[in-house]
Amino acid sequence: MIRLTHILIIIFGIVMLFLTFNQFRKKKLNYLGFMIWSAVWIILIAGILLFKVIERIATLFLNIRTFDLFVIVAILIIFILIFLLNSSINENRKKIEEIVEEIALRDAKKKK
Amino acid sequence: MKTIAVIPAFNESKRIELVIKKTKKFVDEVIVVDDHSRDNTYEIARKAGATATRLISNMGAGFATRVGCDLAIKNKADIIITLDADGQHDPEEIPKLLKTLQEYNLDIVFGSRPRNENMPKIRRLGNWGLSFIAKILFNSKIKDTQTGYHAFTGKAYPMIRWSSSRYGVVTEFAVNVAKNGLRCKEVEVKTIYVDKNFGMRKRDAVRATISMLKWRIKK
Numbered sequence: 001m002i003r004l005t006h007i008l009i010i011i012f013g014i015v016m017l018f019l020t021f022n023q024f025r026k027k028k029l030n031y032l033g034f035m036i037w038s039a040v041w042i043i044l045i046a047g048i049l050l051f052k053v054i055e056r057i058a059t060l061f062l063n064i065r066t067f068d069l070f071v072i073v074a075i076l077i078i079f080i081l082i083f084l085l086n087s088s089i090n091e092n093r094k095k096i097e098e099i100v101e102e103i104a105l106r107d108a109k110k111k112k
Numbered sequence: 113m114k115t116i117a118v119i120p121a122f123n124e125s126k127r128i129e130l131v132i133k134k135t136k137k138f139v140d141e142v143i144v145v146d147d148h149s150r151d152n153t154y155e156i157a158r159k160a161g162a163t164a165t166r167l168i169s170n171m172g173a174g175f176a177t178r179v180g181c182d183l184a185i186k187n188k189a190d191i192i193i194t195l196d197a198d199g200q201h202d203p204e205e206i207p208k209l210l211k212t213l214q215e216y217n218l219d220i221v222f223g224s225r226p227r228n229e230n231m232p233k234i235r236r237l238g239n240w241g242l243s244f245i246a247k248i249l250f251n252s253k254i255k256d257t258q259t260g261y262h263a264f265t266g267k268a269y270p271m272i273r274w275s276s277s278r279y280g281v282v283t284e285f286a287v288n289v290a291k292n293g294l295r296c297k298e299v300e301v302k303t304i305y306v307d308k309n310f311g312m313r314k315r316d317a318v319r320a321t322i323s324m325l326k327w328r329i330k331k
Contacts, residue, residue, distance in 0.1 A: 097175065097277070100167055104145065104179045105186065108165035 006048050013045040040077070115139045115210065116189040118180035119162070120173050121197035125151040131195075132160040134203035138210070139193060143183050145176040153197075163187070174274060174281030177260075181273070185266055192269060194262045195223075201261040205301045209263035212299050219268035219294040222254055222286075223261030223301040231303050242283055242320055249328045250290040254298060257286035261301055268294055276323065283320040287327055 017038060024034040047054055047070070055066040062069065117139045121128055128144065135142050144157035148170040157164040165183065167176060177194055184192045191213065195201040201223060213221045227236045239258045246252040260282055264272060271292040274284040289296050 096169075097171065100169060100171055100175075101179050101182065104165045104167050105183055108143070108163055108183055 006051065009048050010045055013041045013048070017041045017045075113190045114141070114188055115191040115193065116141045116143060116184040116187060117193040117195060117203075117206070118177060118184055119144045119195055119197045120147060120176035120180060121145065121149065121153050121157065122147040122170070122173070122176070123149045123151050123153060124197040125149070125153045125156050127199045128153055128197050129156050129160045131197055131199055131203060132157060132162045135193075135195070135206065136161060138203060138206040141184075141187060141189075143180045143187075144197070145180040145183075147171060147173065147176040172278035172281075173260075174284075175277040177281060178274060181269060185269060189266050192262075192264055192266060194260060196260050200304050202302050202304065205261075205299075206263070208299055208301075209261070212297055213263050213265070216297060217295070218297055220262060220264035220272065220289055220296045222256065222296065222298045223259050223263075224254070224256040224298040225259055225261075225301055225303040227256075227303075242324075243286075245321055245324055246283065246286050246290065249324055250287050252286050252290040254286050254289070254296070256298070258282050259301075278316065278319075280316065280320045280323050283324060284327070287324060291327075 020029065020034060020037045020041065023029040024031075029037070051066065054069065058064055058066045058069040064072075115138075117135045119128075119131065119135070119142065121144055124131075132142050132144065142162040144154075144162040144164040146154040146157065146164060146166040148167050154164055154166045163183070165179070167179070181192055181194070191210065193206055193209065195203065195206075205223065209221045209223055212218065225231065227239060231239070239256060243252070243255060243257040246254070246257045262285070271294060272285060272288045274281050274288065276284045288294075
């Protein structure tokens with residue numbers, strides 16, 4: 001039986017798919033990013049549509065409730081995203097530092 | 113022997129001129145790195161005769177000092193002196209640092225400030241704490257790891273070069289010296305605190321401690 005929460009999650013997934021495509025169209029997201037994020041939202045929608053199958057897997061193999069499985073997977077995804085974001089921020093910070101230093105060294109030379 | 117002084121500066125238009133003029137007497141060149149000040153620190157530094165450069169964004173004291181030292185190396189410095197722009201370090205003591213560096217054939221000399229009543233109590237505690245942690249983790253023999261007053265050779269610089277952008281630089285500096293087994297000595301300098309509320313904050317001290325643990329695990 002499809003509940004209201006299921007419908008809301010499916011709508012959320014479709015909206016996010018649309019936003020992802022929009023970002024890709026505006027070139028704010030590269031091809032790889034587009035593929036990964038699209039996969040995330042499609043998996044989310046598929047997970048809701050195939051709720052019964054997932055419920056069977058969760059109870060049969062993992063011995064947990066379907067909702068718990070969703071929460072665990074969501075938390076794991078958040079951790080992965082935090083890690084990736086942190087790496088990306090550090091990488092960008094290093095690049096900014098390199099650029100600022102390069103400009104500072106170049107300007108000092110000019111004014112010498 | 114070419115000696116270059118590196119002075120990182122942020123909003124120091126009131127004091128920078130005097131510091132440059134005093135420093136110039138003892139070195140061949142003074143490099144001022146303006147850390148994107150909101151006042152006219154950069155212009156004053158130029159007029160006072162320093163080689164000045166201005167960062168396009170505020171990056172922190174550690175970053176500004178590193179850029180200054182890189183510039184000094186580019187300008188063929190044999191010896192680099194680092195000191196603060198706020199008058200916390202008396203340039204008149206530069207000869208003392210240079211003499212010790214050359215006399216004992218050292219890699220680096222620390223201008224060490226005694227923890228007396230001139231140092232605010234909370235800073236005295238922080239200074240002791242961070243130096244103690246550096247001693248335990250890295251066997252550092254430096255009593256004042258938090259000083260920004262150093263004299264070191266251009267050859268030693270690649271081994272000391274730090275990655276910290278903010279106030280963690282002095283801790284990383286002392287750690288790199290201990291880690292690489294560089295020949296160092298401390299020279300007592302005056303404890304001057306111009307602005308007692310300015311400088312390393314509590315959260316910087318916490319960050320420095322976490323960084324030290326990280327460096328210990330990493331290196």
